[in-house]
Amino acid sequence: MLDLRELYQEVILDHGKSPRNFGQLEDKNTEAHGHNPLCGDTITIYLHITDEIIKDIRFEGKGCAISLASASMMTELLKGKTTKEASKLFGKFHALVAEDKEVNNFETDNEEFEKLHVLAGVKEYPMRVKCATLPWHTFKAAVENNNGKVSTE
Amino acid sequence: MLDLRELYQEVILDHGKSPRNFGQLEDKNTEAHGHNPLCGDTITIYLHITDEIIKDIRFEGKGCAISLASASMMTELLKGKTTKEASKLFGKFHALVAEDKEVNNFETDNEEFEKLHVLAGVKEYPMRVKCATLPWHTFKAAVENNNGKVSTE
Amino acid sequence: MNTVGSLNEENHEINLSCYIDSFPILKNPVRDKRLVYLDTAASAQKPDIVINTINDFYKTEYANIHRGVYWLSERATVKYEMARKKVAEFLDAASETEIVFTKSATESINLVASSWGGKNLSTNDEVIITELEHHANIVPWHILRESTGIVIKSVRLDDNGCIDLNHFYELLSEKTKLLSLTHASNALGIIPPIKEMISAAHSLGALVLIDGCQGAVHQPVSVQDMDADFYVFSGHKLYGPTGIGVLYAKSNILQDMPPYQGGGDMIVTVSTQESTYADPPLRFEAGTPNIVGAIGLSAAIDFVTNIGMHNISNYEDTLLKYGREKLGELNYIKFYGDASNKASIISFDIDGVHPHDVGTILDQDGISVRVGHHCAQPVMQHFGIAGTVRASFALYNTKEDIDLLINGVEKVRSIFT
Amino acid sequence: MNTVGSLNEENHEINLSCYIDSFPILKNPVRDKRLVYLDTAASAQKPDIVINTINDFYKTEYANIHRGVYWLSERATVKYEMARKKVAEFLDAASETEIVFTKSATESINLVASSWGGKNLSTNDEVIITELEHHANIVPWHILRESTGIVIKSVRLDDNGCIDLNHFYELLSEKTKLLSLTHASNALGIIPPIKEMISAAHSLGALVLIDGCQGAVHQPVSVQDMDADFYVFSGHKLYGPTGIGVLYAKSNILQDMPPYQGGGDMIVTVSTQESTYADPPLRFEAGTPNIVGAIGLSAAIDFVTNIGMHNISNYEDTLLKYGREKLGELNYIKFYGDASNKASIISFDIDGVHPHDVGTILDQDGISVRVGHHCAQPVMQHFGIAGTVRASFALYNTKEDIDLLINGVEKVRSIFT
Numbered sequence A, B: 001m002l003d004l005r006e007l008y009q010e011v012i013l014d015h016g017k018s019p020r021n022f023g024q025l026e027d028k029n030t031e032a033h034g035h036n037p038l039c040g041d042t043i044t045i046y047l048h049i050t051d052e053i054i055k056d057i058r059f060e061g062k063g064c065a066i067s068l069a070s071a072s073m074m075t076e077l078l079k080g081k082t083t084k085e086a087s088k089l090f091g092k093f094h095a096l097v098a099e100d101k102e103v104n105n106f107e108t109d110n111e112e113f114e115k116l117h118v119l120a121g122v123k124e125y126p127m128r129v130k131c132a133t134l135p136w137h138t139f140k141a142a143v144e145n146n147n148g149k150v151s152t153e
Numbered sequence C, D: 001m002n003t004v005g006s007l008n009e010e011n012h013e014i015n016l017s018c019y020i021d022s023f024p025i026l027k028n029p030v031r032d033k034r035l036v037y038l039d040t041a042a043s044a045q046k047p048d049i050v051i052n053t054i055n056d057f058y059k060t061e062y063a064n065i066h067r068g069v070y071w072l073s074e075r076a077t078v079k080y081e082m083a084r085k086k087v088a089e090f091l092d093a094a095s096e097t098e099i100v101f102t103k104s105a106t107e108s109i110n111l112v113a114s115s116w117g118g119k120n121l122s123t124n125d126e127v128i129i130t131e132l133e134h135h136a137n138i139v140p141w142h143i144l145r146e147s148t149g150i151v152i153k154s155v156r157l158d159d160n161g162c163i164d165l166n167h168f169y170e171l172l173s174e175k176t177k178l179l180s181l182t183h184a185s186n187a188l189g190i191i192p193p194i195k196e197m198i199s200a201a202h203s204l205g206a207l208v209l210i211d212g213c214q215g216a217v218h219q220p221v222s223v224q225d226m227d228a229d230f231y232v233f234s235g236h237k238l239y240g241p242t243g244i245g246v247l248y249a250k251s252n253i254l255q256d257m258p259p260y261q262g263g264g265d266m267i268v269t270v271s272t273q274e275s276t277y278a279d280p281p282l283r284f285e286a287g288t289p290n291i292v293g294a295i296g297l298s299a300a301i302d303f304v305t306n307i308g309m310h311n312i313s314n315y316e317d318t319l320l321k322y323g324r325e326k327l328g329e330l331n332y333i334k335f336y337g338d339a340s341n342k343a344s345i346i347s348f349d350i351d352g353v354h355p356h357d358v359g360t361i362l363d364q365d366g367i368s369v370r371v372g373h374h375c376a377q378p379v380m381q382h383f384g385i386a387g388t389v390r391a392s393f394a395l396y397n398t399k400e401d402i403d404l405l406i407n408g409v410e411k412v413r414s415i416f417t
């Protein structure tokens, strides 16, 4: 079991204080808004998708260190991926932080995804799992918005 | 503690099967109707009161052995009494069957009232106390009906 | 608790007597007599596992749920939500999000009447109930009628106390919006043909609520198989704690229902002027729920499913048959609701003796039966009586209990003749 | 438990540490650390006497109540009704018939809104609440507004989080039919001037509901003295079991209220077409109530009255003062709702750290605080924040608990700087 304080230190140092890809996205063609009623945290994900490829991704919002770090790492991981790959990665991430079963297949993870392992400690905190997954759920909603209709912006 | 089976035998033999003063009262000048929602038992008390004296009292109704016996004994006891005396006797009876405190002043009871002691066993059965007191409450209501207004019958 | 009773070789009857020891209260004498508890239809006694679960939870794991990020609260939340999952499995619901915890079956029905009924029913819409219903499945519809003007129709019983199906079909029409029906009568034990009635109601577009208080405790239930739209039961009748009840409702129905009570935990956002509401089931669980009640109920479900609801059902049927036979040998006994397929309930009276006197005298010997109208006055009105004596049998009862009942009944009779 | 704490000779502070041993959960480590439980405002831990009362009752005395004529049922009924009497004494009500058992304070308020409000309020009638209220005292009025068209006015807070009395007097008018007010804020601890507000409301003919969830647990209450028309609280916050709440209402008001839920035990007669209803309090207790919950609450009341609510109040004030002082020494702490006369609740945050991160990190050391909006979003909106860290103190807390909290807070801060 990860000591959460270690997790916090790494997260804070690496992403919480200076989140990557933070702020508006000028040429977004889809976006979605997420809200965590437990803590009142909010997040907006902006995407530019062309030919099912995530050309650009940025986020804005207020939140705890865990949700900010998760959002920051997610944007780094997903930029340049196809939406299909992204959806697979969401599945993996969900298993990592939210599912009961021991996840053994992480030896297959590439280095990129391994960075996200620092968030695995939240699994012990069901209430905080939402903090880590909120950016991902919001990302998914944004992709679906884009599928459903051409964004008017 | 009275064994209730003894109580039942005495009650049944003496009053339950052949209740005294059972039936309508031709020259009643007040009456009241009582109902025990627990068991659906009903009772009607008919009174003829002149100058605050209970000249006649009869009852009708359906009920368990305890309520029938209590009604029967009550009518025997109250006939000829003043309403004031009756109200005192109700107090005594209530103490006998319903109140928690040990009632010690019964050495002062006269023979007439002592007959009612067979009902003291219900004290242990809070749910059944109502069966024993229903006739008395109904009697009280009938007297109050009479006080409130002259009966039109 | 690994054995599931044992088979009596002679007549292949199941025997659950090994579970009697699980019920501490049965070891305590009452009025210096062994307790013969025959009032499970009113409320069941509790096995050790339920009592200990409550005890241990308060002693080692207690905290409020759903909002705390600390260890105890997280754990308590997981246990509460696991209880919901267990109830869903017990009822064979499609998802645990279809399970709402309430304080009792009574509240579950009131919730449906107020929330679903208040939204979907209006003047002259018809709700069909039956004369078999418990007051809990009658009075909420009377209350709803006051605000909506619905019409309540009631299916008659035949001389045996069974549903008069012809009358049901007469009453059923396109105006029928809901059939609200008991899974088994608490006053008589009678089990209506619920599958037939549910599909008849559905074919005319009505929804169906099943009051499972006496059904879920006696036999395996699959809400999906019976296709009930709503199903309710009370924890305390299933060997669980008091103050916890269940409402099952199909997802799509629950999703469209407005909140019943307002407060913490059922909201998304609140300002002093506006609230937005959470998804089911939380939308219907305002305030701090009976956390320990749900967890105790979960232990009770473990207890009965470990024995097997089929085995419980078989065993209770055996007791019912034996009791009916033995009582039937006494020629001064009159039965109400005599039928072959019943919950394990016998309703009767003794010729010439008021039921309350029967109850009081049996109690002298530690025999605990229920007497009166059993919160089912329409059944009593049907038979033109004030009440009955009711003996109900549970997994902890035995044939010896019934023999003692018979002795008691004979004594009562002898006092009164 | 014969001593009522002991006086610290130096500064005459009361010391209740002799009661800590009564709480078994405090002996269990959490994450291998001693549990420092600072979330009593959400729910209190339970003393042995409450847990054992529940345990013993199920093991030796359990039965359903009010309708059984057998020994167990009679006894259970007496105990349940004695619990009602005990609550009446605890609140200094004029009669135990003014006490209704509900499942929670939330349900108590919903009952008043639906039954009293549904009958007596109509379009443009005004209900005054405050920005201090818990969602339980906001959302029921939103729900009632939908069916009645009432207007909800909300009293603003000042910068400290105290009631803006001028604004209250501005809002109060002949249109005001109800003032529904917290006895103490669960988010901040702030205690409104309830006596003044009650008499002002009464002078204009409005009734007053006091949400006593945080009040009744912290100080002696006399509903007669404060002249509340309705008073509600939850058992689980008063060291009692979950699933039991209380509604006090003045006799004459209760007498005129229509039933809230329908079912067994709240009726006089029922046919399939009509019901007549019992007198209060039974009229409002449909179905099998949380019998064991009421009896457990009764044990909890014995526990606190044996210590003395005055002593509890004094002791908690001491802890509050100490905690405020110690936290105040840290210059990165911001307080919300800082005032002298408060329930024993401190709401704060740490500069630069999200409350949820504070909660999770403190939990590593077994320190259990609540973080977030505390089901009082209007308070958060008032301060323009998403949430706070809340430490609440009970009779089982000590200055050492507070020292550990301070240590934890310093650690949190060091991680984030």
Ligand SMILES: Cc1ncc(COP(=O)(O)O)c(C=O)c1O
Binding pocket: C263, C264, C286, C287, C288, C289, D041, D042, D104, D105, D106, D107, D134, D136, D137, D182, D184, D185, D186, D211, D213, D214, D234, D236, D375
């Ligand atoms: C002030 C206040 N009111 C109402 C409530 C609701 O209490 P319950 O959840 O027990 O119904 C609470 C509990 O959080 C409270 O603190």
Ligand SMILES: Cc1ncc(COP(=O)(O)O)c(C=O)c1O
Binding pocket: C041, C042, C104, C105, C106, C107, C134, C136, C137, C182, C184, C185, C186, C211, C213, C214, C234, C375, D263, D264, D286, D287, D288, D289
């Ligand atoms: C058939 C039936 N319905 C409803 C109820 C009401 O259950 P509760 O009192 O637990 O709400 C009962 C319990 O007596 C019952 O037997």
